[in-house]
Amino acid sequence: EAGVAQSPRYKIIEKRQSVAFWCNPISGHATLYWYQQILGQGPKLLIQFQNNGVVDDSQLPKDRFSAERLKGVDSTLKIQPAKLEDSAVYLCASSTGTGGYGYTFGSGTRLTVV
Amino acid sequence: AQSVTQPDIHITVSEGASLELRCNYSYGATPYLFWYVQSPGQGLQLLLKYFSGDTLVQGIKGFEAEFKRSQSSFNLRKPSVHWSDAAEYFCAVGVSGGYNKLIFGAGTRLAVHP
Numbered sequence: 383e384a385g386v387a388q389s390p391r392y393k394i395i396e397k398r399q400s401v402a403f404w405c406n407p408i409s410g411h412a413t414l415y416w417y418q419q420i421l422g423q424g425p426k427l428l429i430q431f432q433n434n435g436v437v438d439d440s441q442l443p444k445d446r447f448s449a450e451r452l453k454g455v456d457s458t459l460k461i462q463p464a465k466l467e468d469s470a471v472y473l474c475a476s477s478t479g480t481g482g483y484g485y486t487f488g489s490g491t492r493l494t495v496v
Numbered sequence: 497a498q499s500v501t502q503p504d505i506h507i508t509v510s511e512g513a514s515l516e517l518r519c520n521y522s523y524g525a526t527p528y529l530f531w532y533v534q535s536p537g538q539g540l541q542l543l544l545k546y547f548s549g550d551t552l553v554q555g556i557k558g559f560e561a562e563f564k565r566s567q568s569s570f571n572l573r574k575p576s577v578h579w580s581d582a583a584e585y586f587c588a589v590g591v592s593g594g595y596n597k598l599i600f601g602a603g604t605r606l607a608v609h610p
Contacts (some may be wrong), residue, residue, distance in 0.1 A: 386539070413596065424500070424586050424600030425540070438597060473539060483528060483596045487539035 407476030528590030
């Protein structure tokens with residue numbers, strides 16, 4: 383089966399600019415996650431969707447980050463305006479949403495804010 | 497609150513030597529525990545998981561982990577390390593009741609000397 387697709391792989395922007403990341407999960411996976419992985423740290427959950435509804439966005443900096451999952455398939459994560467501390471790898475993952483934690487991670491988007 | 501601690505930031509071993517990566521967790525209920533591996537520029541790959549039953553869990557690539565409730569630990573082991581095992585390793589705890597949310601440790605970077 384095809385994996386979780388993410389684009390772009392790399393992005394360099396200046397602070398205060400905006401940026402968007404795209405994720406296409408595994409077909410049929412109801413749950414989609416966006417994780418932020420800062421260098422030297424483990425991934426931290428930003429937002430979790432079940433189909434096209436938000437289940438958990440408690441750690442999403444809502445003043446600058448937004449995410450949507452249209453029609454319960456693809457998802458977009460946006461940062462506007464970006465700060466230096468947003469430099470990180472943004473990982474998308476999907477799962478069936480049922481028991482078993484059957485996550486599949488994408489390769490991530492590495493964002494550098496200068 | 498749930499948390500995962502990986503005490504070792506970096507570990508270096510010689511090829512062929514045995515390996516043990518430490519993981520301690522904090523979770524009120526019976527934990528779901530995971531080990532993931534991340535190679536440079538890649539997403540996270542599941543090595544093994546513990547849900548219940550036998551406390552010694554076998555995974556892929558010759559890895560195993562042992563759950564010790566009394567020590568709140570889930571250490572990862574491999575009897576003989578190969579150069580291709582050089583990567584970053586993450587321990588994670590699954591939070592139930594929230595559509596399978598994962599909380600990760602900060603990771604341990606493994607270097608393998610020839």
